[in-house]
Amino acid sequence: MIRLLLVLLLIMPQAYAANYEAAQGDVLRILSPIQGNHLTVRAFDKAWPIFEKNGQKVAWIAVHLKTKPSAYDIQWSSGGAAFVSQSTDTxxxxxxxxxxxxxxxxxxxxxxxxxxLKRIRADSAAIKKAYKTTVSIQNTWPEMIIPTEGIVSTPFAAQRYVNGNARSPHSGLDIAAPTGTPVKAPLAGEVVLVADMFLNGILVVIGHGNGINTIYAHLNKALVKQGDILKQGDVFAEVGTTGRSTGPHLHWGVQFNGHKISPLRMLKQQGNP
Ligand SMILES: [Zn+2]
Known part of the structure; x- marks a missing residue:
């Protein structure tokens, strides 16, 4: 009887809601539990993009660094007015x-x-705006390549206490590499901002479609201008140490639908679709 039940569970996985686990800053890649047209998925009060890989529909859902540890619903829906299919994962x-x-x-x-301080505030507003800028570019599968080879010097979300006061968690990933090391587009995209900032030095923001935007700071040189279109792997800048920086490194940040996430979670990962 137990054996029969197991077989049934194995052949009917799509009939059951699934439970997932993820940490703050992660990106979930999950298979759709339902079929049909007009497939949508919502989580954290936002709609998330659904991509197709090997004939399967896969939602990419970013967990904000600041999402409170708790259980959340992932709501799937498909079909038109005549027939609606729904399923809720957690x-x-x-x-x-x-x-x-x-x-x-x-x-x-x-x-x-x-x-x-005035400059820092203006810079910060420009970065916020660039992160929200949408582009018409689409990536069919937004798995990134690493933009520069080097050593991780400060991990994502590292928390510093200066004189006992908590600073904002590190919003990106620092990769230490010699000045002049090429920086490549991790995905196809459109350059939405090139600027020289007080803290961040020479900075580039790229939009990749579907609410995915990336930032590169402390650059030695930007080789692009706003509006330029990049293919995945195109060199668009050089690693440097401009702005407030203690040595040559690339600060690489990723926001997905406004959620700050670990850039590494956008790379190819074992066990993910
Ligand atoms: Zn950094």
Missing amino acids: VQITQGNFRISRITVEKKMSSFDEAA
Whole structure:
């Protein structure tokens, strides 16, 4: 009897709602439990893109670094007005396992004058706007390649306490590499911002479609301008140490539907569709 039940479960997996687990900053790639046209998926009060791979429909859902650990619904729906099919999966979000470090600095070093603060605020607004800029480019499967070879010097979401005060978690991934090392587009995209900023130095933001935008900071040089179209792998900048930086490295950040995620979760991963 148990054996029969197991066989039934194995041949009818699509009839059951699935439970997933993911950490803050992860990207879920999950198979659709339902068939039909006009397939949509919603989670965290947002619609997420569905891509096709090997004839299967796969939703990509980004878990914001700041999503509270808890259980959340993933709602699938398909069909038109005549026939609607629905299914709800659940995902348990767990706390991310992020690096914590504590440093002490002299007060002077950790504060900026009024002019600097004004620039920092304007830069920050420009970055926010660039992250929200949509482009018409589409990637059929948004699996990224690493933009530059090097050593991870500061991981995603690393949390620093300066003189006991928590700073914002590191919004990207730092890859240490020599000045001049080429930076490649991890996916096809359109350049939405090229700027020189107080903290971030020379910076490029690329839109990749479906709400996926990436940022590159502390560049030695940007080789593109706003509106340029890039193919996956195109070299568009050089690693550098411009802005507030202690050595040559690439700061690489990814936002997906406004969710800050670990860039590494967009790379090819074992066990993922
Ligand atoms: Zn960084």
